[in-house]
Amino acid sequence: MVLPLLQNIVGDQLTQDAFLTGYAAAQAVPGPMFTFATYIGYELMPTAPIVGAIIATLGVFVPGFLLLVGVLKNWQQLASxxxxxxxxxxxxxxxxxxxxxxxxxxxxxxxxxxxxx
CATH class of the missing domain: 1.20.5 (Single alpha-helices involved in coiled-coils or other helix-helix interfaces)
Incomplete structure (x- = not known):
């Protein structure tokens, strides 16, 4: 379900072969969407692939981390x-x-x- 949506977002920036290769490789490890985001970031920034991979990985993990940090200090109140x-x-x-x-x-x-x- 997510794969066609992600393929539409990436569009023509990534060939279908590269997209499917990354998806297949990501299926070999746990957390395929996280790994796949890193791969897409790597592929979409050919001039600085490592920077692209880092940005994509941060884009996946930072929102959840910020939510955790924001809720953590009020967790006991919320849970009650x-x-x-x-x-x-x-x-x-x-x-x-x-x-x-x-x-x-x-x-x-x-x-x-x-x-x-």
Whole structure:
């Protein structure tokens, strides 16, 4: 879902082969979008590829870091609000469910292939 949107944003600045090569390489490591952002930054600044990679990587990580820094000093107050506390419990449950789903899928396909043999 994100791939076509990202490809439209990059547009003609990056060839389709380079785009797909970077995406394929990013799939080999955890956090593919973070790695892919670094690759795109590297490719889009051919005169200073390392600077481009650093800028793209910072562009991915800095917003979350700033949000963390902004919320951290008031975290106890926020967590004591019942609606926020309930929302956090829901997010926590959703993350656990997603992680279990990600764990289950590879095992189920292996087990299914073992049944077929």
């Amino acid at each position: 609000i019942p609606a926020v506390s309930g929302a956090l419990m829901g997010v926590n449950a959703a993350v656990v469910g997603l992680l279990l789903s990600a764990l289950y899928q590879p095992f189920s396909s292996v087990l299914w292939s073992l049944r077929l043999t």
